Amino acid sequence: MKLVQTVRHCLNAEREILSQVENSAQPYYQQQMFHQSGPVDLNQILSDIAQEKIKCENALRLLQQKQEHFIIKYQDNAQTEQQINSGKCSREVLGKLQEKKRLLQNELTTLAQQLLNERLALADLLQNAINGMMEAQKIILEERLIEWKRAQQLHGNGYPDFQVGHLDVLQKWCEDLAVLTWSIRQQLKRLQLLRQQLPIALPTGKSDIVPGLLDQATQLLSQLITSTFVIESQPPQVLKKDARFSAKVRLLVGAKLSVHLNPPTVKATIISEEQARVLLRTVVGQDQRASHMSESCGDILNNSSTMEVQNNGQQQVLVVTFRNMALKRIKRAEKKGNETVTEEKFSILFQSSFTVGEGELVFQVWTLSLPVVVIVHGNQEPSATATVLWDNAFAQPARPPFAVPDEVLWPDLSRALNMKFTAAAGASLNKQHMDYLASKLFGVQEEYSNCLVKWSAFNKEPLSPRNFTFWEWFYNLLKLVKEWLHDLWKDGLIHGFVSKQQASNCLLNSGKPGTFMLRFSDSELGGLTISFLGSRQNGASDHVEVLALQPYSDKDFRIRGLADRVKDIPSLLWLYPDRKKEEAFLKHWGPDPSNAPSLDDGYVPTILVSVVPGIRTPEQERQQDAVQQTTQNSTFTPIQNAEGSISPQDLAFLESLDHFGEINDLNTMMDYNPCDIINANQFLYGPEESEGDPDHREVERMA
Numbered sequence: 001m002k003l004v005q006t007v008r009h010c011l012n013a014e015r016e017i018l019s020q021v022e023n024s025a026q027p028y029y030q031q032q033m034f035h036q037s038g039p040v041d042l043n044q045i046l047s048d049i050a051q052e053k054i055k056c057e058n059a060l061r062l063l064q065q066k067q068e069h070f071i072i073k074y075q076d077n078a079q080t081e082q083q084i085n086s087g088k089c090s091r092e093v094l095g096k097l098q099e100k101k102r103l104l105q106n107e108l109t110t111l112a113q114q115l116l117n118e119r120l121a122l123a124d125l126l127q128n129a130i131n132g133m134m135e136a137q138k139i140i141l142e143e144r145l146i147e148w149k150r151a152q153q154l155h156g157n158g159y160p161d162f163q164v165g166h167l168d169v170l171q172k173w174c175e176d177l178a179v180l181t182w183s184i185r186q187q188l189k190r191l192q193l194l195r196q197q198l199p200i201a202l203p204t205g206k207s208d209i210v211p212g213l214l215d216q217a218t219q220l221l222s223q224l225i226t227s228t229f230v231i232e233s234q235p236p237q238v239l240k241k242d243a244r245f246s247a248k249v250r251l252l253v254g255a256k257l258s259v260h261l262n263p264p265t266v267k268a269t270i271i272s273e274e275q276a277r278v279l280l281r282t283v284v285g286q287d288q289r290a291s292h293m294s295e296s297c298g299d300i301l302n303n304s305s306t307m308e309v310q311n312n313g314q315q316q317v318l319v320v321t322f323r324n325m326a327l328k329r330i331k332r333a334e335k336k337g338n339e340t341v342t343e344e345k346f347s348i349l350f351q352s353s354f355t356v357g358e359g360e361l362v363f364q365v366w367t368l369s370l371p372v373v374v375i376v377h378g379n380q381e382p383s384a385t386a387t388v389l390w391d392n393a394f395a396q397p398a399r400p401p402f403a404v405p406d407e408v409l410w411p412d413l414s415r416a417l418n419m420k421f422t423a424a425a426g427a428s429l430n431k432q433h434m435d436y437l438a439s440k441l442f443g444v445q446e447e448y449s450n451c452l453v454k455w456s457a458f459n460k461e462p463l464s465p466r467n468f469t470f471w472e473w474f475y476n477l478l479k480l481v482k483e484w485l486h487d488l489w490k491d492g493l494i495h496g497f498v499s500k501q502q503a504s505n506c507l508l509n510s511g512k513p514g515t516f517m518l519r520f521s522d523s524e525l526g527g528l529t530i531s532f533l534g535s536r537q538n539g540a541s542d543h544v545e546v547l548a549l550q551p552y553s554d555k556d557f558r559i560r561g562l563a564d565r566v567k568d569i570p571s572l573l574w575l576y577p578d579r580k581k582e583e584a585f586l587k588h589w590g591p592d593p594s595n596a597p598s599l600d601d602g603y604v605p606t607i608l609v610s611v612v613p614g615i616r617t618p619e620q621e622r623q624q625d626a627v628q629q630t631t632q633n634s635t636f637t638p639i640q641n642a643e644g645s646i647s648p649q650d651l652a653f654l655e656s657l658d659h660f661g662e663i664n665d666l667n668t669m670m671d672y673n674p675c676d677i678i679n680a681n682q683f684l685y686g687p688e689e690s691e692g693d694p695d696h697r698e699v700e701r702m703a
Contacts (some may be wrong), residue, residue, distance in 0.1 A: 016620050020082050041146070045136045046176050052129040053180055057186050059122045064574040066118065067198055070111040077104040114201050122191060123210050130216050131176065137220055138185045140173050141227045146397065149230070149248045153370055156237055157416055158423025166316050167232060171252040174228050177252040182357075186218035205291075222363065225356070229365040232319065235348050237388040239327055241376045245576045247369070249350050251307065254318030257356050260484075261311045266355035268303040269296040272333055276347050276368055276401035297346065298330040298374075305619045307352070330632035338460075342383040345371040345391065345402045383620035384457040388473045390414060410438055410451040413458070417474065424482035426490035433497040439471055468525055476526035485528070493575065493584055494518045494528070503531040504546040506576055512572030514546060527551030528562065534571050549612065560608055568610035569624060591678070 009446075083089060090095060148166055155162035183388035191210055202208055224288050233248035249266055251259060257537045275295060308321040332344060351366035371391050373384040394404045422428040429437075438448040441457060459471040466473070477496075481489050488494050496504070498519045507515055513533050521527030529551040535544050552562065563585045566572055575584045 028317060033364065035299070036323055040139060042136065042173060043134060044141055046173065046180070049132040049136060049180050050176075052132060053183055053187075056122060056129060056184065059118065059125060060187055060190060063115065063118050063122060064194060066111065066115055067194055069106065070115060070198065072113065073104055077101060077108060080104060083144045086538065112200060115198070116202075119191070119195065119200070120202075120206070121261055123213070126184060126188055126213055127209060129180075130213055130220070133181055133182040133184065133220055134216075137224060138175075138182075139207040140177060141223070144173070145170055145227065150397075152234065153392050153395065154419070156234070156370065157389055157699070158419045158421075160423070161421075164232060166250075167230070167250070168312070168317075169680045171228075171250075171315065171317065174252040178221070178224055178256055178333050181217060181221045181590070182257070184509070185214065185221060186294055188217055218361070221356075222361070225251075225253055225363050226365050227258070229350075229352070229367050231350065231367055231369055234370050235325070235372065237370055237372055237392075238381055238384045239325050239346075239372045239374050240378075241330060244324055244326050246325065247350075249307075249322075249367070250317055250319045251365070253313070254307065255316040259354050259356065260307070260318055262354065263306050263308060264352045265304060265306050266339040266350055268300055268322060268325065269349050269351075270298040270300055270330070270346050270372070271295070271328065271349050271368075272297045273345050273347075273371075273401055274333070276349075279366070279368070280401060296349075299328045300348075300655040301328055302328045315350070327374065340383065342373055342375065342380050343387050344373070345387070346374055347372060359536075368401070382472055382475045383459060385475060387498065389420060390455060390458070393418075407452045410453055412439070413453050421478055421481075422535060424478050424486075426486055427596055428490070429497065436497045436499060436502075437474070440473070465672045466523065473525060477520050480526045480528065480554060480557075484554065485562060488518075488562060488588060491584075491588075493588075495576070496520050500531070500548065503548075507531060507533045507546045510574075510577060512574055512578070513575050514571060515578075516566075516572045516574070518566075521551040524551045524553070530566070530569075530572065530610075532572055559609070561588070561590065564590050565610045569612055571612060611653060 037499050069390050071473075080097055084094060084097050084101065135466055146663065149168075150168060151159055151162040169473060192214065195210070199400060213382060227250070229251050231247060232250045233246070235245050235247040239245060247268070254260060275297070302322065302324045303320055305320045307318050309316050309318055311317075328344075332341065346371040349366060350369070351364070353362065353364045355362050359403050371388065373387050375381060375384050391402055391404050394408055394412070396404070404535060414437065417437065418429045418434070435448065439445070440463060442448060443453075455469065459469050462469055463473065481494075481496075485494060489496070496519060498506075498517070500519075500522060503517050507517060508535065514528055516532035518528060518530055521529050530549045532549075533544065534547045552565065556565075564587055567589050573579060573581055
């Protein structure tokens with residue numbers, strides 16, 4: 001059996017090493033979520049405890065049988081002694097009774113020693129079981145459950161590997177441990193009862209560990225129950241006053257301990273950061289803690305509900321779901337320095353009480369939600385989201401609520417930003433994007449790994465020379481991509497985080513007019529611009545340069561999507577570096593409007609199309625070059641089509657030339673001297689009327 005255990009341990013250790021090698025390629029924030037406890041097989045630990053429990057049960061049953069046998073022998077001995085002391089027995093009978101008494105006393109002595117030894121051995125078995133339960137409970141509560149809660153908190157920033165279903169695995173471990181703890185505790189109580197029924201003094205120098213083991217088992221059970229009252233679905237961390245919100249709370253050990261037989265009621269209240277700190281101080285007594293739990297700093301509607309058992313397809317779970325809570329009133333604390341209302345943190349406190357073991361044990365359970373920022377208007381949401389992101393990313397284990405560092409290293413912040421953006425956009429940021437984001441905070445540098453970012457620089461101080469903060473700029477772009485550009489970003493069609501100068505250099509180096517790049521605007525919140533290599537007329541000549549269209553915003557994309565706008569503009573031919581526009585954007589284009597059916601009222605639908613005035617397309621440039629070449633050529637050469645005939649346009653031009661040729665021929669054929677003056681008036685008015693000033697005669701005639 002020992003060989004089997006050794007082989008199993010080696011296999012588990014090998015599996016753990018392989019898993020760590022695979023995880024070494026994961027991002028830092030993912031590595032934190034796994035295998036912090038080393039090569040430990042929790043299922044094996046629980047299995048070993050279950051075996052110890054069986055051993056204890058067998059030993060306890062044998063002990064009880066021997067104790068009952070001892071009591072029978074003891075009573076027999078007492079009766080024998082009573083007969084001896086009665087004085088009514090003959091000498092022969094008395095001798096037999098005394099011999100019987102001697103044998104019984106020897107047997108009782110042997111039995112008593114055996115009972116003492118077996119009690120001590122059973123206590124050692126129970127001690128081993130308690131030690132195993134302490135080890136398992138530490139792994140479950142201080143590692144696995146903390147990992148799940150940390151993953152849940154990072155999920156608020158977009159952590160991809162958080163799964164609520166992992167809570168089912170935790171519940172299975174907690175339920176197994178709770179059943180084992182309850183069983184071991186009951187065995188200790190039975191042992192205590194046997195010892196009370198038949199007291200046997202311990203040897204000199206041997207301490208009685210059973211009462212302490214019973215207290216340990218009770219404490220372990222209490223800690224397990226109170227620690228597994230968890231929030232399965234967190235309330236929104238940016239909580240708008242009067243808006244409806246929901247939450248879901250689960251007691252991981254509730255179904256196994258039959259808590260549902262007397263269903264507990266759970267109440268939700270909102271408390272301040274200071275109230276949360278008081279609740280978590282270990283030095284605070286139960287009475288003082290209870291008084292603070294009864295306080296709140298706001299009013300929540302529909303804040304009370306009863307737990308019930310549900311089947312989630314895997315197991316029975318004891319849960320309560322708050323579906324229609326609403327914060328109606330909030331009392332804010334006094335401002336600290338230049339702290340804004342969107343930096344003030346609250347928490348939703350969920351609390352309940354119930355009994356276990358037919359009223360034997362009474363538990364007061366409570367748990368706090370992740371930090372919540374309360375807003376009253378939508379324009380406070382960006383700043384509130386920054387507070388939540390900073391807290392979720394940089395909260396330390398066992399911190400006083402809700403302390404976070406005032407400055408962090410850029411690599412840590414960049415991971416948080418990447419996590420948030422990836423969750424919204426469907427694809428992560430690359431190193432070029434990260435360096436560009438860093439340059440917004442620190443200027444252009446070779447290395448940013450040791451740069452520290454202050455909270456104020458992140459969300460309070462405006463970027464130079466803008467009137468908005470780094471976070472406001474980033475948040476509005478994140479929102480733009482999430483709502484309108486998700487598919488384009490996921491397909492890698494948007495370069496996004498690249499400076500205007502970098503974009504210009506790339507486009508100029510491409511050398512291909514019509515090459516374009518989609519990047520985020522530096523100057524406008526939530527703006528995306530199209531930079532492209534194009535030609536703009538400058539006087540009599542055309543000038544090739546990098547041009548940038550006026551940034552598009554959320555309002556523009558509500559009217560017409562980005563892909564269709566790219567389609568509308570003929571100047572855009574190649575997505576940088578050399579991908580054809582049609583190839584890149586075809587699947588994102590809307591339906592062809594020429595195929596749209598007429599409306600029910602008989603009207604033909606219309607669409608809006610993007611037009612860039614004053615910009616020549618590469619095709620137009622080629623046509624202009626051809627016209628200039630034609631005008632410079634003195635010999636006209638008509639262009640023939642594929643059949644060898646002259647085009648209609650050229651034919652019309654030739655015909656006009658023939659017409660002028662006929663006029664010139666007539667001029668050469670007429671014998672006419674322009675210097676000769678012919679007076680035609682004589683034929684109309686006679687020789688007399690035709691003499692003198694013709695204009696003067698006309699005036700007289702009109703008079």
